[in-house]
Amino acid sequence: MLVLFEPTYTTRLWTIFEIAGFLKSHGDRAGLSSCLIILPTFLGPTAVAIFLSATMINMSVVFDYGGRMQTILAVTCVVFCVCANGIHWLRGYFRWIDECCSQLQNFSMEKAHSHCCKSNHVNEEGSQIMCDRKIISECICLWFGSEEAFESCVRSDVATVLIEGLRRHTFTFRWLVAVSMPTSWVCGDLLVARLRVGEFYFSAVAAIVALAWWFGLIPLCALLCLMVSSNPRQRKNQCMDHMVTVLGASLVVVLVLPLYLIRIVLVNLMGDDLIATCLWGLLVSLATLLAWRVWAKWHLSHLSIR
Ligand SMILES: [Zn+2]
Numbered sequence: 084m085l086v087l088f089e090p091t092y093t094t095r096l097w098t099i100f101e102i103a104g105f106l107k108s109h110g111d112r113a114g115l116s117s118c119l120i121i122l123p124t125f126l127g128p129t130a131v132a133i134f135l136s137a138t139m140i141n142m143s144v145v146f147d148y149g150g151r152m153q154t155i156l157a158v159t160c161v162v163f164c165v166c167a168n169g170i171h172w173l174r175g176y177f178r179w180i181d182e183c184c185s186q187l188q189n190f191s192m193e194k195a196h197s198h199c200c201k202s203n204h205v206n207e208e209g210s211q212i213m214c215d216r217k218i219i220s221e222c223i224c225l226w227f228g229s230e231e232a233f234e235s236c237v238r239s240d241v242a243t244v245l246i247e248g249l250r251r252h253t254f255t256f257r258w259l260v261a262v263s264m265p266t267s268w269v270c271g272d273l274l275v276a277r278l279r280v281g282e283f284y285f286s287a288v289a290a291i292v293a294l295a296w297w298f299g300l301i302p303l304c305a306l307l308c309l310m311v312s313s314n315p316r317q318r319k320n321q322c323m324d325h326m327v328t329v330l331g332a333s334l335v336v337v338l339v340l341p342l343y344l345i346r347i348v349l350v351n352l353m354g355d356d357l358i359a360t361c362l363w364g365l366l367v368s369l370a371t372l373l374a375w376r377v378w379a380k381w382h383l384s385h386l387s388i389r
Pocket residue numbers: 197198199200201204213214215216217
């Protein structure tokens with residue numbers, strides 16, 4: 084079963100009954116991960132945003148702005164703007180997940196919405212329609228024994244499964260690498276240009292740089308934005324709220340920029356582009372791996388029923 088989780092999911096009686104019924108018919112919780120996939124609809128626009136951001140960051144790296152310092156400034160500005168927008172967006176997402184948690188933990192049949200009752204049981208043509216709530220209520224009493232037992236199941240089992248599912252299927256490393264695809268196109272273009280003129284040594288350097296950006300720096304930027312955003316508490320003062328976003332984006336830039344610059348330092352120190360780039364690639368991989376481990380732990384504790 085594929086659940087496309089959107090803002091009204093936890094407020095509607097039909098959707099909650101559907102997933103509670105699914106859980107009831109699959110008593111074995113161990114096998115659920117393979118047959119229940121929960122994806123927030125938020126992932127669609129986020130994938131497009133990361134795709135476009137990765138394109139912008141790569142373009143800022145590739146173009147020469149009239150000197151090394153100007154290029155570094157251009158990369159810094161683009162990364163900061165992309166991260167600030169991303170953090171603002173992600174904080175909204177995590178606030179919404181918190182609201183969903185709270186709605187599920189306080190679920191009651193009475194508060195849950197149903198379209199038929201909202202429209203006073205009259206369809207668009209003006210004819211009377213049956214009340215879904217009555218039918219669902221009868222099914223609930225047959226399946227769960229009573230409405231109270233159903234409500235209790237929603238507050239515990241359904242809430243746990245939905246939040247665990249969101250944790251498992253949202254923002255995976257594979258997804259981050261897939262949506263950062265423009266990195267491979269931009270770096271691939273540079274690689275092919277060098278291969279065509281027979282510069283095999285610098286082709287190897289370009290290939291390592293491409294891999295480090297695609298599997299390292301871009302996912303690392305996204306992971307740091309996720310970590311900074313995962314404390315979504317809204318500040319009462321809107322200025323303070325924007326300040327939190329700006330500080331978060333600045334922190335990401337301060338952490339990522341030295342990793343980008345360290346390659347230039349290593350090349351100057353070692354005098355060999357290939358060895359310096361290999362060492363840099365290793366550093367980027369280790370930093371990304373560390374960030375991923377921290378994020379996985381953080382994500383687990385943030386998206387849990389409290
Ligand atoms: Zn009704």
